[in-house]
Each structure stands twice: as C-alpha cells, then as structure tokens.
Amino acid sequence: MAEADGHDARSGLLLVLAGPSGVGKTSIVHELLKRFGGYFSVSATTRSAGPGEVDGRDYNFISESAFQKLIDSKSFLEHAEVFGKSWYGTPRAPVDAAIARGQLAILDIDVQGAEQVKAQCPQMYGVFVLPPSEEELLHRLRARGREDEATIQRRFAASTREIARARAGKTFNEFIVNDDLTKAIDTICGLVAGRMGQVPHS
Numbered sequence: 001m002a003e004a005d006g007h008d009a010r011s012g013l014l015l016v017l018a019g020p021s022g023v024g025k026t027s028i029v030h031e032l033l034k035r036f037g038g039y040f041s042v043s044a045t046t047r048s049a050g051p052g053e054v055d056g057r058d059y060n061f062i063s064e065s066a067f068q069k070l071i072d073s074k075s076f077l078e079h080a081e082v083f084g085k086s087w088y089g090t091p092r093a094p095v096d097a098a099i100a101r102g103q104l105a106i107l108d109i110d111v112q113g114a115e116q117v118k119a120q121c122p123q124m125y126g127v128f129v130l131p132p133s134e135e136e137l138l139h140r141l142r143a144r145g146r147e148d149e150a151t152i153q154r155r156f157a158a159s160t161r162e163i164a165r166a167r168a169g170k171t172f173n174e175f176i177v178n179d180d181l182t183k184a185i186d187t188i189c190g191l192v193a194g195r196m197g198q199v200p201h202s
Contacts, residue, residue, distance in 0.1 A: 012123055013196050014098035016107045016114045019129030019168065020159030022140035024178045025108055028129065031185045036192065038104030041095055044070065047086035060091070078109060078116035090117070104196065111165045118171045125195055126172035127188055132179040134160060 015032070019025050025098045033040060044060040046067050050054030055061050062070075067087050070076055081091055098105040107117065117124055131137035137159060166172055174191060178184040 012102045014105050014124040016124050016126045018114050022130045023131050024181055036104045039098035041090050041107045043088050045088045078113040111162050114171050127174045128166045128172040132175045
C-alpha cells in the first residue's frame with residue numbers, strides 16, 4: 001500500500017502499449033493487469049456509445065464542449081480527432097495518480113498518441129507489438145469476422161503505416177513480435193517487472 005505522502009517502495013511506471021488491430025494487445029493488457037494490478041486508462045471520446053458499450057468502462061462518453069474544455073485546461077496526455085468526426089483523448093489525472101501510488105499505468109493508444117505522450121512524459125516506457133508478418137496480420141483481421149473486406153483492407157493499410165511510423169521514430173523502447181501469445185505476454189511482463197523493480201503475480 002502507498003504511504004500517506006503518495007510514495008511506496010515500488011516505482012510507478014507509465015506503459016504505453018501500441019500495435020496494429022488484431023495483434024493481441026487486449027489479451028496482453030488483461031494479463032498485465034492480472035499480474036501487476038494497476039490502472040488501465042479509459043479514453044474519453046465525443047462519439048456515441050455503441051451496442052454493449054458502458055460509459056466509464058469502455059470509454060468516457062462526453063460532449064464536444066466538455067472535451068474542448070479538457071483540451072483548453074491541458075487535461076489530456078494525448079488527444080486526436082479520428083476520421084474527421086470524433087475526438088478521443090487520454091485523461092491525465094488518473095494516470096498521474098496511479099504512478100504516484102507506485103502502480104503500473106497502461107495506455108493502449110496509437111503511434112500518434114504515443115508520440116504526444118512521449119513529448120509530455122519522456123520517462124514513459126513504450127512497447128510496440130508486432131505481428132509475425134503482414135500476411136499473418138491480414139489473416140488475423142479477417143479471422144475476427146467483424147468487418148467486410150473493404151474495411152479490412154483499409155485497416156490493414158493503416159496498420160502497415162503505423163508499423164512503419166513506429167519503427168522510424170524513437171518513441172518505443174521495445175518491439176515485441178507476437179508469434180506466440182503466451183511467449184509475448186511473458187516477455188512483456190518480464191520487461192515491465194524489471195522496470196518496476198518487482199516480481200509479477202503468477
């Protein structure tokens with residue numbers, strides 16, 4: 001438990017996890033939280049909730065005026081307009097609070113967002129998850145069965161651009177290939193444990 005001054009024996013860590021759709025980030029996040037505890041950032045968005053989505057769990061659904069106030073008060077670690085219609089952003093306060101408590105704070109965001117966070121928080125630890133190959137990435141996108149082929153191709157093209165942008169920049173500390181999910185999870189958990197100076201729960 002944290003002491004009254006907000007510090008404890010452990011070191012908090014801001015982990016920014018990125019990678020293309022279908023690469024396994026959700027499974028990795030769930031396992032990180034299971035082993036380390038901590039906080040997973042829930043993004044704010046101006047779009048409406050979709051079927052089955054719960055406010056505060058999937059996203060914080062807010063109005064455009066409320067979102068703009070948060071931008072003006074510099075309350076986001078990163079924010080962007082997506083597809084020219086909806087805004088998404090990572091609220092700063094709960095992330096800062098988790099780190100101050102010595103916890104792991106996880107952000108699952110895109111490369112552009114990660115670059116913004118890096119500019120504000122140079123101490124962040126960036127991990128980019130890669131598919132074994134472009135062919136396997138395309139296969140995984142199709143296997144999800146959520147979208148038509150045209151949408152899949154657009155997502156695939158965007159993903160290859162994301163990978164190229166991530167490799168070209170200096171935002172990410174590690175690039176982990178997910179050719180075996182259990183192995184990828186163990187590798188990332190080991191890296192996080194080393195950064196935090198603790199042993200994860202099994």
